[in-house]
Amino acid sequence: xxxxxxxxxxxxxxxxxxxxxxxxxxxxxxxxxxxxxxxxxxxxxxxxxxxxxxxxxxxxxxxxxxxxxxxxxxxxxxxxxxxxxxxxxxxxxxxxxxxxxxxxxxxxxxxxxxxxxxxxxxxxxxxxxxxxxxxxxxxxxxxxxxxxxxxxxxxxxxxxxxxxxxxxxxxxxxxx
Numbered sequence: 001x002x003x004x005x006x007x008x009x010x011x012x013x014x015x016x017x018x019x020x021x022x023x024x025x026x027x028x029x030x031x032x033x034x035x036x037x038x039x040x041x042x043x044x045x046x047x048x049x050x051x052x053x054x055x056x057x058x059x060x061x062x063x064x065x066x067x068x069x070x071x072x073x074x075x076x077x078x079x080x081x082x083x084x085x086x087x088x089x090x091x092x093x094x095x096x097x098x099x100x101x102x103x104x105x106x107x108x109x110x111x112x113x114x115x116x117x118x119x120x121x122x123x124x125x126x127x128x129x130x131x132x133x134x135x136x137x138x139x140x141x142x143x144x145x146x147x148x149x150x151x152x153x154x155x156x157x158x159x160x161x162x163x164x165x166x167x168x169x170x171x172x173x174x175x176x
């Protein structure tokens with residue numbers, strides 16, 4: 001029985017060693033670059049930069065103020081304040097509501113002016129629907145009663161508020 005000598009590996013050539021070291025160094029460089037880029041792109045905790053890249057924040061107070069002003073612009077009208085109420089409506093609406101609602105408001109104010117009548121509003125409640133701090137849409141609910149002459153109407157409106165061009169405005173009003 002002859003015993004075969006144990007298999008031996010050929011000695012690695014100098015070229016193979018250089019290629020192996022180059023691959024290891026290349027992988028290390030890629031890992032280092034990835035870590036550097038990740039560290040530079042992650043915002044610091046609590047920095048002011050968070051707000052500039054995040055969605056604009058609509059506070060509950062802003063939502064309440066805009067909803068109240070918009071409701072007054074639609075339902076608290078006198079012949080002398082009609083133009084100011086139309087301006088308030090334009091300033092607090094955007095999107096489809098601004099485009100579609102304005103002709104109706106102008107028609108209503110023209111009718112009140114021609115008949116020398118007024119409309120008054122009384123608020124029962126104004127509330128903001130709970131939402132995440134940076135929600136793109138915030139909803140405000142307004143319950144009010146408005147009166148013009150003998151007509152008394154109770155309304156409940158859900159407003160969708162957004163930030164458009166740096167301005168908080170109502171983009172949709174759903175009358176319930």
